[in-house]
Amino acid sequence: MDRADTDRHGDRADADSHGDRDPYADTDVTAVFERVSHPTRLDVLDALADAHAADPTDPWLAYTDLKTAVDVRDNGNFNYHLDALDDFVVKADAGYRLSRTGMELLTTAASGVLDTDWTWGPRDAPGTCPFCDDALEFHYTDGKLQLTCGIDEHAMALSAPPSLLQTTPDDELADNIAFLGYQWSQSIRQGVCTDCHAHVTGHVDHGGLQPDHHHYRADCKRCGYQHGVPLGLHLLTHPTVTHFHHNHDIDPRTTPWWTLHWTTPGTETTLQTDPIELEVAIELDDETLTLTIDHDGTITDTQRTRSE
C-alpha cells in the first residue's frame, strides 16, 4: 500500500508506523474476541438478533426457545457457551436478549467491513479523473471502495462499506457515497474520529499525489487511522461554504464533491507557507466566494462577490 500519499483517505497506518498509538487503552480486547470464538456463541447472538428484528419491543427469548434455535442438545455445553458470552447478552426473568455491546458487534459484522475478500464493481461513477481527465468508476477491493480511472496512482479511497453498496439503488448510489464522505469530513472537522470516535486534532498539510496541493490531516492515535481529507471536502462542510452552495441550488451533502470544479487538487492559492495560509475561490453562477484558510484548517476570512 502506498504510504507516501496521505491525500487518499481510507489509508490505514501500518502498526509499526504508529508507535505512539494507544488503540485499546484499558479495554481487554483479547477477552472480547475469545467470547465470540466459537460457532455456538455466534449462533446464540444470531438467534437473539433474529428475535430482536422480529419484535424490537419484545426482543426476549426464553431459555428453551434459545436452545432450540441454536440446536444444541447438551445442557452443560449450551450453558457453557451462553455464560461465555458474558455481557454481549442480557439475562432476566423473560429470558435472554442482545445487549447494546452484542448488537454493536453484530452490526459491525453486518456492514461487511470485516470481509476483506469481498469485491464489487467496477461501476460507472460521476465526474472525471482530476489527473488524466478519464471517466471514473467505483470499485470495491482490498476492503475499501476506490474511485478510480483505472490507473492505481490516480485512485482515491472512499469510505463506503459493502452494506451500502449491496443495498442502495443504482440511482442513489453516488449521492449516498458522497454523503458518507461529507459526514466523514464533518466529523473530522469537529475532532471526532469516524472509526473509533476518539478525539483527533488536525491541520492543513502540504503534498500528496501532486506536489502543489494541500489536504486536511488528522491522525487518530487511538485506532491508528490516518484521516487525509481532501481540502475541498474539508472546506465544503464549513457552514459558510455549505450555505453558499445551498443558495446556488447545490446540496453539498449529497453532491459527489469530486465533481465540483473548485475541489480539484491544486486549485488553491498559497498566500504564505510559514505558517501556511491558503486562498480558495469558489465560483458558482455569477457569484464568487473567496476563502482564506490557516494552518489549523480554520476559515479566517470570507468574501462573497458578484461578477459585473
Ligand SMILES: [Zn+2]
Ligand atoms: Zn486518472
Ligand SMILES: [Zn+2]
Ligand atoms: Zn480512531
